[in-house]
Amino acid sequence: MQDNWEPKIIAFVCNWCTYAGADLAGTSRFKYAHNVKVIKTPCTGRIDPMFIVHTFEKGADGVMISGCHPNDCHYNEGNFNARRKYIMMRALLTQLGVDMERITFSWCSASEGIKFASLVNEVTEKIKKLGPYKDFTQLNQDER
Amino acid sequence: MARIGVFVCWCGSNIAETVDVVKASETIAKIPGVVLSTDYKYLCSDPGQDLVKQAIKDHNLTGVVVASCSPRMHEPTFRKAAAQAGLNPYMLEMANIREQCSWVHDKKEDATQKAIDLIRMMVEKVKRNKPLQNVKIPVTKKALVIGGGVTGIQAALDIASGGIPVILLEREPSIGGHMSMLDETFPTLDCSQCILTPKMVEVAQHPLIQIITYSELESLEGFVGNFKVKIRKKARHVDIDACTGCGTCWQKCPTKVTSEFEQGLGKRKAIYIPFPQAIPSRPVIDEDHCLKFTSNRCGICEKVCPTKAVHFDDQPVIIEEEVGAIVVATGYDLMKTSDFGEYGYGKYKDVVTSLQFERMVCASGPTLGDLQRPSDGKKPKTVVFVKCVGSRDPEHHYPYCSKICCMYTAKQTMLFRHKVHDGNAYVFYIDIRSNGKNYEEFVRRASEHEGAQYIRGRVSMVYQDGEDLVVEGADTLTNSQVKIKADLVVLATAMKSPEGIKELAQKLGIGYDQHGFLTEAHPKLKPVESSTAGIFLAGCALSPRDIPDSVSEASGAAAKVMGLLSKSELEKDGVVATVRECSCTACQNCVKVCPFGAISLKDIKDRQGNLIRQVANVNPGLCTGCGTCTPSCPSRSIDLQGFTDEELYAEINAMALL
Numbered sequence: 030m031q032d033n034w035e036p037k038i039i040a041f042v043c044n045w046c047t048y049a050g051a052d053l054a055g056t057s058r059f060k061y062a063h064n065v066k067v068i069k070t071p072c073t074g075r076i077d078p079m080f081i082v083h084t085f086e087k088g089a090d091g092v093m094i095s096g097c098h099p100n101d102c103h104y105n106e107g108n109f110n111a112r113r114k115y116i117m118m119r120a121l122l123t124q125l126g127v128d129m130e131r132i133t134f135s136w137c138s139a140s141e142g143i144k145f146a147s148l149v150n151e152v153t154e155k156i157k158k159l160g161p162y163k164d165f166t167q168l169n170q171d172e173r
Numbered sequence: 174m175a176r177i178g179v180f181v182c183w184c185g186s187n188i189a190e191t192v193d194v195v196k197a198s199e200t201i202a203k204i205p206g207v208v209l210s211t212d213y214k215y216l217c218s219d220p221g222q223d224l225v226k227q228a229i230k231d232h233n234l235t236g237v238v239v240a241s242c243s244p245r246m247h248e249p250t251f252r253k254a255a256a257q258a259g260l261n262p263y264m265l266e267m268a269n270i271r272e273q274c275s276w277v278h279d280k281k282e283d284a285t286q287k288a289i290d291l292i293r294m295m296v297e298k299v300k301r302n303k304p305l306q307n308v309k310i311p312v313t314k315k316a317l318v319i320g321g322g323v324t325g326i327q328a329a330l331d332i333a334s335g336g337i338p339v340i341l342l343e344r345e346p347s348i349g350g351h352m353s354m355l356d357e358t359f360p361t362l363d364c365s366q367c368i369l370t371p372k373m374v375e376v377a378q379h380p381l382i383q384i385i386t387y388s389e390l391e392s393l394e395g396f397v398g399n400f401k402v403k404i405r406k407k408a409r410h411v412d413i414d415a416c417t418g419c420g421t422c423w424q425k426c427p428t429k430v431t432s433e434f435e436q437g438l439g440k441r442k443a444i445y446i447p448f449p450q451a452i453p454s455r456p457v458i459d460e461d462h463c464l465k466f467t468s469n470r471c472g473i474c475e476k477v478c479p480t481k482a483v484h485f486d487d488q489p490v491i492i493e494e495e496v497g498a499i500v501v502a503t504g505y506d507l508m509k510t511s512d513f514g515e516y517g518y519g520k521y522k523d524v525v526t527s528l529q530f531e532r533m534v535c536a537s538g539p540t541l542g543d544l545q546r547p548s549d550g551k552k553p554k555t556v557v558f559v560k561c562v563g564s565r566d567p568e569h570h571y572p573y574c575s576k577i578c579c580m581y582t583a584k585q586t587m588l589f590r591h592k593v594h595d596g597n598a599y600v601f602y603i604d605i606r607s608n609g610k611n612y613e614e615f616v617r618r619a620s621e622h623e624g625a626q627y628i629r630g631r632v633s634m635v636y637q638d639g640e641d642l643v644v645e646g647a648d649t650l651t652n653s654q655v656k657i658k659a660d661l662v663v664l665a666t667a668m669k670s671p672e673g674i675k676e677l678a679q680k681l682g683i684g685y686d687q688h689g690f691l692t693e694a695h696p697k698l699k700p701v702e703s704s705t706a707g708i709f710l711a712g713c714a715l716s717p718r719d720i721p722d723s724v725s726e727a728s729g730a731a732a733k734v735m736g737l738l739s740k741s742e743l744e745k746d747g748v749v750a751t752v753r754e755c756s757c758t759a760c761q762n763c764v765k766v767c768p769f770g771a772i773s774l775k776d777i778k779d780r781q782g783n784l785i786r787q788v789a790n791v792n793p794g795l796c797t798g799c800g801t802c803t804p805s806c807p808s809r810s811i812d813l814q815g816f817t818d819e820e821l822y823a824e825i826n827a828m829a830l831l
Contacts, residue, residue, distance in 0.1 A: 037828070048245070051272065054277060055276040061278075063280070063286075066294070066828060071816055075804065076804065080822075080825065084825050102768075105682070105684055105704060105768045107799045114804065
């Protein structure tokens with residue numbers, strides 16, 4: 030591991046709660062680690078398990094998924110679908126050999142700017158401890 | 174070949190202080206397909222927008238990325254500018270380098286690199302974006318108001334006064350709701366009936382308002398602007414068009430039944446109007462008590478009716494209506510007092526609810542306003558009012574505050590003292606909440622000028638001692654036990670969501686919380702909208718509130734309805750799901766996961782009209798663009814426009830992770 034290694038983390042968030050929560054963290058100037066980059070989807074229900082697999086394949090060291098709290102979904106039940114899919118996805122990813130420690134699933138509302146900031150920091154710290162993730166990128170290279 | 178223009182905003186120093194915007198725009202310029210990459214101090218300003226518009230024209234751009242603040246802030250601004258320059262607005266994306274970059278990071282190096290990555294992601298996405306068209310849907314210019322209490326009445330009147338026809342649906346035999354049961358109202362002590370009944374009459378006489386009472390919503394189909402509702406009209410057994418409301422039937426009816434309107438304190442007949450000012454002032458037959466229905470005897474009402482309006486063989490009917498918008502104003506119920514054994518409700522006749530007390534002092538009540546206690550008709554000298562009965566009690570009942578009890582209890586102490594000048598009114602309270610116009614002054618008037626004695630603490634039990642009730646409780650201000658001999662005990666029971674509200678919410682496809690109160694789309698900024706477009710909420714259906722708040726919300730919801738129905742066509746976001754029919758296997762996964770019932774199966778037929786196969790079909794009017802369907806499709810045949818798989822994978826790929 031290089032000394033200056035910084036983890037690369039992708040966050041898949043919903044537009045209505047967590048993206049707005051991340052905006053609130055900005056408006057409130059809560060500082061957090063720069064490692065997490067956000068991909069906005071309309072709803073956590075839109076997040077395909079294959080996105081996560083693909084993200085690791087492309088070299089991510091960690092993935093965050095976050096959306097509205099249960100019963101707060103802008104689309105009523107998209108987050109329940111996401112949660113169901115996540116349970117299925119855990120089984121799939123475990124089978125694929127992904128360390129589930131590298132995936133964080135959470136609820137973060139539009140009013141929880143501070144929660145978003147601390148979530149990012151916690152996840153970044155965790156991934157830093159785990160070190161770089163090469164299993165999937167290696168796999169990708171082998172295929173080529 | 175894509176021709177992408179990238180505009181990096183300084184936002185004064187908001188972005189430029191932590192992000193090297195020049196370096197960012199220079200780096201982005203090297204991405205294939207980017208034909209223009211520049212920076213500007215304030216892109217959202219008029220000259221900034223002109224810069225974007227001019228560049229779209231000059232460079233013949235096929236896509237634009239504006240790297241600045243959150244899209245939640247200025248996406249509409251820049252998309253509008255793009256459209257003015259002739260670019261499809263959905264070909265413009267924003268990279269959020271302020272809220273999610275410059276404002277949250279300190280080190281310029283890191284922030285600049287992150288900003289570059291974020292912009293790169295959006296460049297790759299916008300390269301794959303497709304022009305989308307907003308969906309246009311026609312509108313039915315008619316509204317349905319569910320609930321005929323004061324909230325529903327106000328909403329119906331406001332909508333109708335804007336020239337839009339309204340159906341006012343009420344499940345009880347008359348409109349009027351709880352407000353028609355009240356005696357006088359805080360903080361002005363004006364008579365509830367006197368201010369409500371003129372509104373009821375106005376509704377009844379309004380040419381654009383159709384009142385449907387004794388009926389409930391059976392089902393709802395359709396979507397904003399185009400709802401199809403089925404209404405179940407319960408069998409009234411009285412033809413309300415033929416009936417003149419003369420009253421002969423209920424005078425002759427031999428069966429006496431406990432009156433719901435009088436809160437069990439008075440009697441009505443088996444054929445009855447709930448209260449004298451009822452609208453419509455037409456009777457209804459109570460099948461559970463009418464002798465004709467219970468034992469096939471009597472039938473005197475049918476015989477005496479001068480217009481032959483009584484029909485025992487009436488059956489419930491279902492009528493269908495088309496409306497463009499719905500206001501849900503279903504109000505509240507009071508909590509069942511049988512849950513309060515310690516207060517002796519049900520055991521002692523002289524322990525009553527606050528709503529019963531309203532009837533006891535009301536001039537139109539069972540005693541015509543002469544205050545008598547239920548057990549022996551004696552005029553009570555000492556009345557104990559107990560507040561927060563079931564409210565603010567998370568361990569046993571409801572955690573929320575019922576909001577109006579502090580005020581109506583203060584009012585009831587005054588009403589009592591106006592009837593019994595030398596009477597003693599005691600109030601047990603936890604806190605006094607009187608935050609409304611003239612509310613605090615009103616409570617002070619009750620305690621300082623009208624003699625109500627406030628005791629801070631809870632009542633532990635109520636029991637009988639001879640003829641009197643004894644109320645035992647704590648006074649937490651003097652830290653002592655209190656024992657009060659009372660003639661009457663009034664419980665301010667919690668307001669709760671009405672029976673059947675969850676079933677109604679499910680039929681309407683709107684959200685409700687753990688207590689059954691309906692959920693607004695946003696607690697602050699969309700207080701009268703539900704999460705389903707075209708369905709609005711008002712009054713106690715949302716949570717406990719008083720008459721002024723309910724009426725204001727009714728007018729708010731009515732304004733929303735009129736805004737919606739003022740156009741002949743609705744335009745909605747082009748972010749909707751579409752089906753690739755050639756690969757769809759009609760497995761119906763998407764149909765099952767769609768939270769809005771927007772997806773159904775469509776037949777594909779050959780030229781002879783024979784069914785070949787079925788495929789999923791999205792109703793763009795119903796689709797809200799959540800995208801839950803997309804990952805559920807095993808053959809990748811349904812995709813969310815604006816957030817397609819291709820676009821999102823492009824974002825992931827562009828993260829420069831390797």
